[in-house]
Amino acid sequence: MFYLELLLVGLVWGCTYAMMALGLTLVYGLLRILHVAQATVFTLGAYVGLLVANHTGSLAGAFVAAALAAGLLGPLVYRFIYRPILDKPPFVALVASIGLLIAMEDGFRLLFGPYGLSFAKNTWFTTAVGFGGLSLNLVQVWIAVAAVVLLSLFALFATRTRAGVAWRATVSDPSIAESFGVGVSGVRHTSFFIASVLAGVAGVLVGLLNNLVEPGMGSVISYKGLAIIVLGGLGNVPGTLLASLLLGVVESFGTVYLGKLLDRDAIAFLFLILVLMIRPQGLLGKAR
Amino acid sequence: MDYYLSVATFAGLNVILALSLNLISGFCGQVSLGHAAFYGLGAYAAALCSVAGLPMGVSVAVGMLVAGGFGIVTGFAALRVREDFLAIVTMGVGFLFLGAVRKQAWLGAEMGIAKIPSPLDKWGYAALAIGGAVAVLLLSLHVRRSWMGRAFGAVAQDEDAARSIGVDVSGYKIAAFFIGTAAAGLAGGIYAHMTQLVVPDAFNFVQSVTILAMVVVGGIGSTLGVVAGAVLLTLMPEMFRFINDYKLLVYGGLLLLVMRFSPEGLAGLVHRVTGRRLA
Amino acid sequence: MLEGVGLGIAFGGVRAVNGVNLRVERGELAGLIGPNGAGKTTLLRLLTGVLAPEAGSVRFEGKDVTRVPIHRRAQLGFVLTHQIVRPFREMTLLENVMVAAASEVTRRPWRALASVEVWPARQRALALLERLGIADAADKPAHSVPLGYLKRMQVARALALEPRLLMLDEPLAGLNYTEAARFADLIVQLNAEGTTIVLVEHNLGEVTRIAGRLLVLHNGAILAEGEPREVMARKDVRDAYLGVQAAHA
Numbered sequence: 001m002f003y004l005e006l007l008l009v010g011l012v013w014g015c016t017y018a019m020m021a022l023g024l025t026l027v028y029g030l031l032r033i034l035h036v037a038q039a040t041v042f043t044l045g046a047y048v049g050l051l052v053a054n055h056t057g058s059l060a061g062a063f064v065a066a067a068l069a070a071g072l073l074g075p076l077v078y079r080f081i082y083r084p085i086l087d088k089p090p091f092v093a094l095v096a097s098i099g100l101l102i103a104m105e106d107g108f109r110l111l112f113g114p115y116g117l118s119f120a121k122n123t124w125f126t127t128a129v130g131f132g133g134l135s136l137n138l139v140q141v142w143i144a145v146a147a148v149v150l151l152s153l154f155a156l157f158a159t160r161t162r163a164g165v166a167w168r169a170t171v172s173d174p175s176i177a178e179s180f181g182v183g184v185s186g187v188r189h190t191s192f193f194i195a196s197v198l199a200g201v202a203g204v205l206v207g208l209l210n211n212l213v214e215p216g217m218g219s220v221i222s223y224k225g226l227a228i229i230v231l232g233g234l235g236n237v238p239g240t241l242l243a244s245l246l247l248g249v250v251e252s253f254g255t256v257y258l259g260k261l262l263d264r265d266a267i268a269f270l271f272l273i274l275v276l277m278i279r280p281q282g283l284l285g286k287a288r
Numbered sequence: 289m290d291y292y293l294s295v296a297t298f299a300g301l302n303v304i305l306a307l308s309l310n311l312i313s314g315f316c317g318q319v320s321l322g323h324a325a326f327y328g329l330g331a332y333a334a335a336l337c338s339v340a341g342l343p344m345g346v347s348v349a350v351g352m353l354v355a356g357g358f359g360i361v362t363g364f365a366a367l368r369v370r371e372d373f374l375a376i377v378t379m380g381v382g383f384l385f386l387g388a389v390r391k392q393a394w395l396g397a398e399m400g401i402a403k404i405p406s407p408l409d410k411w412g413y414a415a416l417a418i419g420g421a422v423a424v425l426l427l428s429l430h431v432r433r434s435w436m437g438r439a440f441g442a443v444a445q446d447e448d449a450a451r452s453i454g455v456d457v458s459g460y461k462i463a464a465f466f467i468g469t470a471a472a473g474l475a476g477g478i479y480a481h482m483t484q485l486v487v488p489d490a491f492n493f494v495q496s497v498t499i500l501a502m503v504v505v506g507g508i509g510s511t512l513g514v515v516a517g518a519v520l521l522t523l524m525p526e527m528f529r530f531i532n533d534y535k536l537l538v539y540g541g542l543l544l545l546v547m548r549f550s551p552e553g554l555a556g557l558v559h560r561v562t563g564r565r566l567a
Numbered sequence: 568m569l570e571g572v573g574l575g576i577a578f579g580g581v582r583a584v585n586g587v588n589l590r591v592e593r594g595e596l597a598g599l600i601g602p603n604g605a606g607k608t609t610l611l612r613l614l615t616g617v618l619a620p621e622a623g624s625v626r627f628e629g630k631d632v633t634r635v636p637i638h639r640r641a642q643l644g645f646v647l648t649h650q651i652v653r654p655f656r657e658m659t660l661l662e663n664v665m666v667a668a669a670s671e672v673t674r675r676p677w678r679a680l681a682s683v684e685v686w687p688a689r690q691r692a693l694a695l696l697e698r699l700g701i702a703d704a705a706d707k708p709a710h711s712v713p714l715g716y717l718k719r720m721q722v723a724r725a726l727a728l729e730p731r732l733l734m735l736d737e738p739l740a741g742l743n744y745t746e747a748a749r750f751a752d753l754i755v756q757l758n759a760e761g762t763t764i765v766l767v768e769h770n771l772g773e774v775t776r777i778a779g780r781l782l783v784l785h786n787g788a789i790l791a792e793g794e795p796r797e798v799m800a801r802k803d804v805r806d807a808y809l810g811v812q813a814a815h816a
């Protein structure tokens with residue numbers, strides 16, 4: 001029973017990671033950029049969601065507002081920060097992205113205070129759900145539901161719609177896609193939009209899960225998101241999803257068995273390093 | 289006076305840290321996002337030795353060796369993974385160091401190691417830090433002029449081509465990691481004795497990024513540029529007191545702006561204005 | 568001098584090289600030809616260690632070097648130039664060649680750290696650039712010169728290692744008619760001076776003119792080998808080339 005509970009909690013964390021990491025993979029697949037600043041988008045989503053929820057009392061409104069705010073910020077980051085430096089060496093975009101993340105984290109601190117804010121009314125947080133003898137709170141259930149729904153929608157989009165097919169063509173070869181009349185710029189903006197909406201929604205969910213929204217909440221999850229997409233084999237969507245769930249479970253078991261030696265983040269990165277030393281191309285990546 | 293001495297000491301330490309990272313990332317092309325871990329390894333190892341009663345010189349030397357030893361291990365990791373993969377692995381090394389130290393009772397866990405013996409006065413530490421900085425500066429200039437510098441350049445620009453002309457790429461990567469991390473360990477040893485206290489948070493990811501900021505603001509690969517970057521970023525919060533409250537906003541913003549508008553940093557600006565390349 | 572036995576490798580189902588046996592004798596100039604995608608580049612990469620073979624072994628001067636890393640093979644005098652040029656982009660052409668010319672010194676990091684003397688390497692590098700006719704661009708950064716220069720710089724860089732066995736992957740591609748002829752003459756000269764050479768080329772006119780022996784690779788296997796004119800006259804060789812051309816048309 002105990003193991004099952006650990007597994008379940010791990011999978012729920014894996015779902016949040018997946019919502020974050022899928023966007024990171026999209027961006028990496030298209031542009032070869034490690035988009036650390038997605039953490040900013042995530043945190044913005046969480047704050048917007050919290051403010052709307054506390055003012056209007058509507059969680060649905062909170063999610064919509066968070067998705068919109070995040071969905072606006074992401075493409076702006078692409079347009080004004082990444083696009084002008086795409087032809088520079090890869091560390092340039094990465095460092096710019098880290099800079100944005102750190103600056104914005106401080107910005108959130110100045111705007112909303114260092115200690116974080118809580119939801120005025122967080123019924124999901126206080127509602128326990130029995131689940132075949134296991135008990136989860138409603139936020140955890142919604143995280144799983146949201147992840148499955150959003151990721152399935154994404155899968156449908158990528159395989160069934162014209163835009164999705166264009167997107168996949170652009171990922172595999174931008175110049176060929178362009179010669180077939182695919183608007184590469186549009187595809188890139190769309191990808192940042194999708195990635196950011198997912199991150200914004202994940203931000204609200206994690207805020208609800210901890211009943212706390214704080215300036216630094218995005219950074220660690222975003223660093224782990226990077227670990228996950230590397231683990232999955234950079235730019236590989238199924239690999240990313242697999243790695244997300246796996247990392248969630250490894251952390252959840254690891255904190256129990258290795259908790260005396262390492263903290264949660266260290267366990268995650270230890271796992272990453274071990275896997276990469278054995279498979280340098282990641283779990284599902286192609287050997288180079 | 290004390291105040292100026294401590295600013296000078298930190299400037300010296302930051303120059304050591306930035307130049308040592310520049311050796312790994314600028315000269316040899318191996319991105320590292322976990323440099324603070326080696327600073328921390330040097331600090332913790334030196335602190336343990338000093339608390340155990342060893343003289344400061346020996347403790348600092350042990351700190352350098354411990355940091356360099358783990359640097360070699362990280363260098364081996366750099367043989368398995370490249371570029372973006374390596375960036376994330378080194379970031380992971382940083383988190384692993386922090387997460388391990390935080391949980392070890394014998395390292396004081398979150399509270400760190402306190403009451404480290406401090407045999408020198410403020411003047412002594414300032415002299416030591418600046419002396420160390422000058423030594424690492426001279427070493428960097430020498431490496432650049434020597435055949436090692438050219439071979440590093442070859443490894444940084446095209447590993448496979450370097451191999452096919454007989455350059456032992458693995459050997460050079462490990463050498464770069466060893467020299468760079470041992471130097472970071474030196475900074476750590478001095479820091480531990482000066483402050484008499486080491487805690488995990490002094491060596492976190494933000495510290496790694498701060499070191500990286502000094503390197504890229506100065507101009508990655510350029511020794512003089514990196515020295516300027518390190519000094520500038522140390523003095524700036526001191527000169528403009530109000531910046532201290534927004535330190536991360538300014539650091540982060542600066543990283544972003546430099547990368548966005550002048551990815552070659554100060555050295556790049558000098559090149560554009562005067563047409564001369566800084567060493 | 569060089570012997571490959573049963574070499575094979577596959578890329579996701581494509582058997583790029585399949586059970587190839589070949590010998591290169593000391594002092595010869597062998598041409599390796601075959602239609603596009605025949606596996607020539609892959610075979611050279613297997614021989615020099617850029618790729619690890621899934622099957623087979625490589626012997627160089629009687630020693631099994633299958634597991635010897637590329638840089639060690641280069642130090643032994645067994646050198647490859649890449650089909651796609653790989654310059655050190657930020658260095659000048661001269662510096663590119665100098666790094667190779669100093670390979671005695673750069674062999675070990677600590678020795679390289681101890682040495683700042685550039686003159687001998689510089690002189691040798693300059694002489695090589697002159698020999699290849701690109702000394703006029705010696706001080707231009709590699710990313711700013713045309714392809715023909717880079718191709719020749721790459722050969723100069725390889726020669727700076729004083730190779731005993733040199734494998735050239737399409738050195739004539741991208742050169743015009745006279746340039747190609749002059750370059751081919753240079754290859755003959757190098758060979759006459761004692762360097763054993765394996766030449767991969769699509770410029771069949773020049774290969775048949777200068778090679779002492781031809782090997783034809785087709786679908787990852789040796790189809791024919793022998794005296795150039797006889798090999799070129801064989802029907803199966805012509806069919807292999809025409810077949811590919813027909814498929815491409």
Ligand SMILES: Nc1ncnc2c1ncn2[C@@H]1O[C@H](COP(=O)(O)OP(=O)(O)OP(=O)(O)O)[C@@H](O)[C@H]1O
Nearest residue numbers: 578581583601602603604605606607608609610650
């Ligand atoms: N790294 C690789 N990954 C996957 N397939 C490869 C790889 N390298 C070569 N191939 C495949 O192996 C086959 C042989 O390729 P190779 O480059 O050796 O041919 P080649 O004879 O050198 O051709 P060309 O004359 O065009 O240079 C081709 O089908 C090619 O697509």
Ligand SMILES: [Mg+2]
Nearest residue numbers: 607608609650
């Ligand atoms: Mg080829």
